[in-house]
Amino acid sequence: LAVAGPGDHRDPAILVSLIQRYQVTTLHFVPSMLQVFLLDENVAQCTRLTRIVCSGEALPVDAQQQVFAKLPNAGLFNLYGPTEAAIDVTHWTCREEGKTSVPIGQPIANLTTYILDAELQPVPAGVIGELYLGGEGLARGYHRRPALTAERFMTSPFGDGQRLYRTGDLASYRPDGVIEYR
Template sequence: AAPGDHRDPAKLVELINREGVTTLHFVPSMLQAFLQDAAVDSCTSLKRIVCSGEALPVDAQQQVFAKLPQAGLYNLYGPTEAAIDVTHWTCVEEGKDAVPIGQPIANLGCHILDDNLEPVPAGVLGELYLAGEGLARG
């Protein structure tokens, strides 16, 4: 895309269709803007859409399923202290109130701990701790 065209959904749709683009990577707010273009459903070459950098809203997920049913949607999560992304989730349609951050990628671990740094049971609130190769020093 030409400089600045990544912010113009109509130009992205035209480029995707002209070049047969198969993969997109958006922050969710840009995905939502892209999905508002009237011709987005013409982007039949798309096979996967990757989102990271912000929480992925359920309504954006549902719009992808409705407008681009041939494309897989993947949610990635990674805090500043990690090397880009640390978890992945393949989005699914069935009844979710939120889009999960998913499972750790290879060579990383995720742990939900309480104030005493003890693991909490499934479904109990805690703080996310990361372990493994993807962490920054310090």
């Protein structure tokens, strides 16, 4: 494990140097920091990188393309998950698809996702709806905020007794079941 010094994450040249010195193989960035990192002229020298994980923001297609071009040996992974559902809920292994957005993928183990319409009914592939989450990583609610908890956490409309979290995020399913963030 190599940890950059305070503030060093803001300087791509320092990160490139640390990655090379410590032979770092895996990085975890928010997409905006990945974009800053990719601006360094020496980023392609980070040949030991095999895995770049992004979460915390939507991953732009341009950043994905830059990783593919500048770091061809590194796999790029896009994760999605609000704090209310532990850390990450969905996973996507990025690949060249010629799309205008990077998918957020499919749920990880012990978590569920639903894209529902205003009547809390599942939407078909290609139709935009609101993303709901359920499963083992779901929070119980907001500390000392019962009204907000009641607004965002609900019993599943499917009669299975599961609790769901209403993310407020819009998404759609592709025909292959992969979720795209809208």
